[in-house]
Amino acid sequence: MTTQIKMTEPQMLQQLLKQGFEHLNQGQIREAADCCQRAIHIKPDLVPAHFLVGLVALEGQDRKTAFQAFNSVTTLQKNHPAAWAQIAKLCMSDGQINLADNALKQALKYPNKDPMVHDLLGTVLSKMGEHKNARKCFQEAVTLQPNHPPYMLNYANNLIYQGELEESESVLEDIIRIQPNSPQAHWSFSGAQKATNTKHIETMQSLVSEKNIHPRSLPFYFYAMGKEYEDLQEWDKAFESFSKGAKARRETVEFDEAHEVATFKHIEDTFTKEWFEQDQKGHSSDAPIFVLGQPRTGTTLVERIITSHSQVHSAGELQQFGLAIRRLSNHQDPRRFSPQLFTEALKLDPQKIGGLYLQTTEKLSGGKPRFVDKLPQNYLMIPLILKALPNAKIVHLTRNPMDACFASYKQLFADAYLHSYDQAEMARHHARYRHLMDVWRERFPGQFFDISYEATTSDLEPNARALIDFLELPWEDTCLHFHEQKTAVSTASSIQVREPAHTRSIGRWKHYEQQLSTMMSTLHEQGVPIDN
The missing domain is CATH 1.25.40.10 (Tetratricopeptide repeat domain)
Structure with a gap:
């Protein structure tokens, strides 16, 4: 025993x-x-x-x-x-x-x-x-x-x-x-x-x-x-x-394209001229500069040009604007964007959205008069940004559709841009994005600044000067020497932006023209000109 x-x-x-x-x-x-x-x-x-x-x-x-x-x-x-x-x-x-x-x-x-x-x-x-x-x-x-x-x-x-x-x-x-x-x-x-x-x-x-x-x-x-x-x-x-x-x-992540289609359609239907012209005042601060668009289209390059200016700090890719809406509305859906999120945003006081955004970015603004928020996906938020922060500046990057789509397709992202791992999905997403930007240009003319990646890399100075002028900042020659900045770069472009502007990436997709036939044909079907 x-x-x-x-x-x-x-x-x-x-x-x-x-x-x-x-x-x-x-x-x-x-x-x-x-x-x-x-x-x-x-x-x-x-x-x-x-x-x-x-x-x-x-x-x-x-x-x-x-x-x-x-x-x-x-x-x-x-x-x-x-x-x-x-x-x-x-x-x-x-x-x-x-x-x-x-x-x-x-x-x-x-x-x-x-x-x-x-x-x-x-x-x-x-x-x-x-x-x-x-x-x-x-x-x-x-x-x-x-x-x-x-x-x-x-x-x-x-x-x-x-x-x-x-x-x-x-x-x-x-x-x-x-x-x-x-x-x-x-x-x-x-x-x-x-x-x-x-x-x-x-x-x-x-x-x-x-x-x-x-x-x-x-x-x-x-x-x-x-x-x-x-x-x-x-x-x-x-x-x-x-x-x-x-x-x-x-094979390890899921992309719900139907949900994205519904979200884009809801945004377009919701944020009309009539909504924008309603008498609701936003926060008066002119500190934020939003740099946005598709990923891998030059957003980091343009951010570095802007933040080479003595009055501007780089705050990085911030989630704070979307999070301000979530916190004020107590929105619980774990998906980053959804029709319900934008419906909830309509009920909120724009001034409170802008105020909470500024409050939660205060420790990230570097103590300078202006700061850059470089979250590409903020293009979905343009109407809300214009309403909540009417004195903020918005800079939108444009790039050749094939170069833009291929640049994302060949990049491994963390937990975003789940459409980028399939040629047809990538192309259809890009078409939805371009359509939405066309809608914003028609509804909010002159409210944001389009800057071309190709034009900026090919001829830096006039494009940089036009950019700084739009931001209502005095010109500084340091903006032409963005690659000499010692500050951190926490994006996939961290290596490239430490060298002068170059055109090596323009037309790179043409090395793969045969293999990218699905992407090309899908863009064509969606009415997107690939030579634009």
């Missing part, structure tokens, strides 16, 4: 927490959550159990539960920097800048040697546009836990944003040496340098051929190979890689 040793309560709790973290690391969400519940049932004020609940909820994409759990941690133990850092990240993702800032201050108040906390703080600071402070946090995380690829990758990407390309390449090479199958590191490495041979491509081809490779890893490798083949001007191989990358990405 064997004697079973009964565990003490502390031993039982320790075992449950250990099992919970093990389940979480293995992706077993339900099992991890069960361990949390059992531990909290035994000891309701057990701080590590509440923290684990937050981590499990994050893994399960249950942001509400995660937020509640981390708040429980800080209620039970105020000096818990890891929980404060998680709260800061969640608040920042929701556009709640002030709450994020308060949580950030709490996290920084208490000394800690946890690399995860420093990495989290770096992420939050990056989203706030404080890239130099973010670098210190990422660097501290790497120092506290050397040779840890996730922390190293965040550090490397920060270096890329700040133009420190040689150092970033070195860190990325170290990541690949430590963890050869690191898809995001390979992808970032490809973007940070110009390929001169096929050595790195061959390494990635070998990794792609492995049996158990995760489907979400494939797009990183294929897009990286496509970029390097393009560097080598091996056009057929480049397109084959981009096409495989798009196919792999399309």
Whole structure:
């Protein structure tokens, strides 16, 4: 007869927490959550159990539960920097800048040697546009836990944003040496340098051929190979890689085209001249400058020209305008845009929208008189921006339809532009966008400034001068030397805009004319002239 040793309560709790973290690391969400519940049932004020609940909820994409759990941690133990850092990240993702800032201050108040906390703080600071402070946090995380690829990758990407390309390449090479199958590191490495041979491509081809490779890893490798083949001007191989990358990405994300069609139609039907002429005053501030359009059409280039001016700060790609509408209307639909969102916007006081937008962007405006919000998708918000911020300036980028569509098709995006991974979907989306911009020009003449990517790169000075004149700023010659800026660039164009304006990307789609026949024919069917 064997004697079973009964565990003490502390031993039982320790075992449950250990099992919970093990389940979480293995992706077993339900099992991890069960361990949390059992531990909290035994000891309701057990701080590590509440923290684990937050981590499990994050893994399960249950942001509400995660937020509640981390708040429980800080209620039970105020000096818990890891929980404060998680709260800061969640608040920042929701556009709640002030709450994020308060949580950030709490996290920084208490000394800690946890690399995860420093990495989290770096992420939050990056989203706030404080890239130099973010670098210190990422660097501290790497120092506290050397040779840890996730922390190293965040550090490397920060270096890329700040133009420190040689150092970033070195860190990325170290990541690949430590963890050869690191898809995001390979992808970032490809973007940070110009390929001169096929050595790195061959390494990635070998990794792609492995049996158990995760489907979400494939797009990183294929897009990286496509970029390097393009560097080598091996056009057929480049397109084959981009096409495989798009196919792999399309298999891991969903694009609801019918929903987008309905949303665009609703926007067009809703924001009429009659609506615009209603006697509702917006906020009087002239600080914001919105640079918008399709991605990969020169929005970053134009932003850099504008922010080279001494009176203008780059605030990055901000979600704050749309979030102001959500917060004022308490709109809950997780989709970024929907007919209901714009219906709710109609009920709001434009001045309150503008005021909340300015309040939530205050810490991102750099202390200068003007700032640039460079979220491309704000073209959907043009009528609301004009109403809520009548003195703001709006700059819209135009680009040849085929170059614009192909530039998006060959780019791997994070969680936006889900239409870009299929040629026909990409072309139909572009047609919807162009139609909407034509509607805005007809309804709101002279209310925004169209600037051509091709004209600006071909003849910079007259176009830059016209742009600065539209913004009602005095001319400064520094606007012609935008590539000399040392400020961070957190977009896919971070490498290109650190060199003078060039025309290499104009007409690049013609290298792939045969392979892009579906895109061309779809644009033609939609009435979009491809030579425009």
